[in-house]
Amino acid sequence: MPEAGVQTGPFGSQLHQEDYVPVGTPIITVEHLGENRIIHDGVPRVAESDRSRLEKYSLRAGDIVFSRVGSVDRRALVRDPEEGWLFSGRCLRVRPDPRKVDPAFLSYFFGLPAFKDHIRAIAVGATMPSLNTALLSDIRVLHPRSVGEQRRLAQILAALDDKIELNRQMSETLESMARALFKSWFVDFDPVRAKVESRRTGLSEGVSALFPEAFKDSTVGYIPEGWSLTNWGDLVTLEYGKSLSDYSSNAGAFPVYGTNGRIGSHDAPLCHHGGIIIGRKGAYRGVHYSTKPFFVIDTAFYVEPRQPLDLRWAYYELMRQDINRMDSGSAIPSTSRGDFYGMEVVAPPLAVQEAFAMSLKPLWERQLANDSESTTLASVRDTLLPKLVAGELRVS
Numbered sequence: 001m002p003e004a005g006v007q008t009g010p011f012g013s014q015l016h017q018e019d020y021v022p023v024g025t026p027i028i029t030v031e032h033l034g035e036n037r038i039i040h041d042g043v044p045r046v047a048e049s050d051r052s053r054l055e056k057y058s059l060r061a062g063d064i065v066f067s068r069v070g071s072v073d074r075r076a077l078v079r080d081p082e083e084g085w086l087f088s089g090r091c092l093r094v095r096p097d098p099r100k101v102d103p104a105f106l107s108y109f110f111g112l113p114a115f116k117d118h119i120r121a122i123a124v125g126a127t128m129p130s131l132n133t134a135l136l137s138d139i140r141v142l143h144p145r146s147v148g149e150q151r152r153l154a155q156i157l158a159a160l161d162d163k164i165e166l167n168r169q170m171s172e173t174l175e176s177m178a179r180a181l182f183k184s185w186f187v188d189f190d191p192v193r194a195k196v197e198s199r200r201t202g203l204s205e206g207v208s209a210l211f212p213e214a215f216k217d218s219t220v221g222y223i224p225e226g227w228s229l230t231n232w233g234d235l236v237t238l239e240y241g242k243s244l245s246d247y248s249s250n251a252g253a254f255p256v257y258g259t260n261g262r263i264g265s266h267d268a269p270l271c272h273h274g275g276i277i278i279g280r281k282g283a284y285r286g287v288h289y290s291t292k293p294f295f296v297i298d299t300a301f302y303v304e305p306r307q308p309l310d311l312r313w314a315y316y317e318l319m320r321q322d323i324n325r326m327d328s329g330s331a332i333p334s335t336s337r338g339d340f341y342g343m344e345v346v347a348p349p350l351a352v353q354e355a356f357a358m359s360l361k362p363l364w365e366r367q368l369a370n371d372s373e374s375t376t377l378a379s380v381r382d383t384l385l386p387k388l389v390a391g392e393l394r395v396s
Contacts, residue, residue: 007133009088015027019046021047024045026086031259036108037161038065040081041260059086062096063077063078064096068089073115075107092132109143153388157384178360182317183320187320220346232340235314239271243297244266254268257296258299259299260282266295270296274291276288278318279300280300285334312353326340
């Protein structure tokens with residue numbers, strides 16, 4: 001198979017920020033390399049003319065994409081949904097020869113802690129570690145001779161990953177329900193409308209008892225009577241994340257967050273309570289929530305309240321607002337604290353925020369149970385992985 005091998009992504013001169021379009025072929029970069037899966041959220045796209053021009057950098061199911069710079073141990077297996085996508089210049093594509101090695105097995109091999117240590121050790125660059133085609137091409141891979149046996153090993157590990165992915169999808173559905181509840185309360189103001197209706201029909205007010213009975217006009221339209229229109233700078237401060245060179249998805253009790261969400265674990269937190277993380281740099285700058293202490297690297301902020309505030313309400317309000325429209329105008333799209341502090345927000349009374357958080361409790365508890373189960377499954381997978389690869393455990 002002549003196309004098998006290692007390929008660097010397109011040079012910066014071949015693709016620019018202004019080439020991205022709303023609808024087109026997705027192009028993945030380092031931020032979209034998840035736990036051996038491609039993250040689909042916030043993927044930039046290019047037009048058909050650019051896709052044809054960059055055909056050399058297209059992906060097939062079975063390819064493995066590496067981070068070329070920075071976190072060089074990050075990799076993800078390309079699956080059927082990503083067939084035909086492109087990869088950026090900050091990545092490397094490994095295209096295995098399926099006659100010699102099963103792609104899924106090889107990707108799991110690349111997930112071994114010993115391999116990750118090795119790849120970080122051989123990466124070049126004094127200030128920013130980086131990989132090249134020669135370094136990856138020279139890697140020696142330990143594997144069973146039979147491709148069939150490799151495939152069976154990968155299937156065992158994939159079964160665990162599939163359950164982890166199912167939990168993720170379930171949690172995503174629960175999250176959609178939570179956002180729908182937020183929209184009902186704080187965008188459509190359904191409890192206020194229900195309270196007005198109950199005065200005419202005698203319907204039970206329920207939670208609407210916490211809401212006023214009328215609206216008032218404001219610069220952003222009608223809002224509930226007695227609620228305040230303020231700026232985020234009056235409610236919270238944004239604290240910068242810290243540089244962190246050593247983090248791993250396999251070690252540490254505290255999650256590490258970057259601009260696109262969780263990227264690993266560490267043995268010490270930067271923020272000692274759960275809360276909100278906001279992406280600071282990159283084309284897609286997400287808003288994330290951790291239920292426990294966490295670390296934030298320097299591509300993101302974390303939120304500290306200036307006054308009594310329920311951070312769960314604040315999280316969904318920030319999810320609703322478009323953080324990515326704030327661009328400081330630098331070479332890399334970024335969010336500035338000044339722009340963020342000037343954003344207007346309709347702030348409900350603290351009692352309403354807390355009632356909303358209590359209504360979310362069953363959904364969040366189910367999500368936490370899913371996350372806990374996934375963590376256990378990932379631990380089992382990571383325990384089995386080196387034993388299967390080394391032949392200490394055999395499959396029939």
